[in-house]
Amino acid sequence: MSSNSPNVVLVGPMGSGKTSVGRRLACVLKRDFFDSDFEIVARTGVAIDHIFDVEGEQGFRKRETQMLADLYEIKNIVIATGGGVVIKVENREMLKHNSFVVYLSSTVEQLLKRTINSRSRPLLEQSSNREKTIRDLVSKRESLYQEVADVVIDTTGKKLYAIINEIKKAIPI
Incomplete structure (x- = not known):
């Protein structure tokens, strides 16, 4: 891959595997990896659920947009985004x-199974019915994910290496 290759950005709902896939994909492509949520935590020094508590979802989304813009300044990387990054029009334009x-x-x-033990997902933590919350989020965001996607990879029941191989085949060289 040349240094002029576009950044590879992973989008999808919480639990779809963006961080796990992104970390491994970056190794395979010999690129640096950034998780936008981890970068927000590193920059602010507090957990995302704390940002939600103090600033609300709107405050978090503002930070998320700024982080995406900052990451886009770096070339030839793999980025895992937060599940809600597609909500804002300006983020979709950037993507x-x-x-x-x-x-x-x-x-x-599959998303429910992957997030069942998670304690760091504010939108799930505030919910008394995780399945309904996930179903509603996917329903609201599906068309937005589709809008920004160059390729759609269904991760259901697939091993990490199989997902990585599908992505590698799809990336334009």
Whole structure:
């Protein structure tokens, strides 16, 4: 891959595997990896659920937009985004330019299984019905993920190496 290759950006709902896939994909492509949520935590020094508590979702989304813009300044990297990055129009516009966007989709059942023990997902923590919350989020965001995606990879029931291979085949060289 040349240094002029576009950034590879992973989008999808929480639990779709963006961080796990992104970390491994970056190794395979010999690129640096950034998780936008981890970068927000590193920059602020507090957990995302704390940002939600203090600033609300709107405050977090503002930070998320700034982080995405900052990461886009770095070339030839792999970025895992937060599940809600597609909510804001300005983020979708950013995603559609100068990057190769991979939408990691998954069934609601698979997402629920992958997030069942998570304690660091504010939108799930505030919910008394995780399955309904995940179903509603996927329903609201599906068309937005599709809008920004250059390729859609269904991760349901797939091993990490199989997902990586599908992405590698799809990336324009």
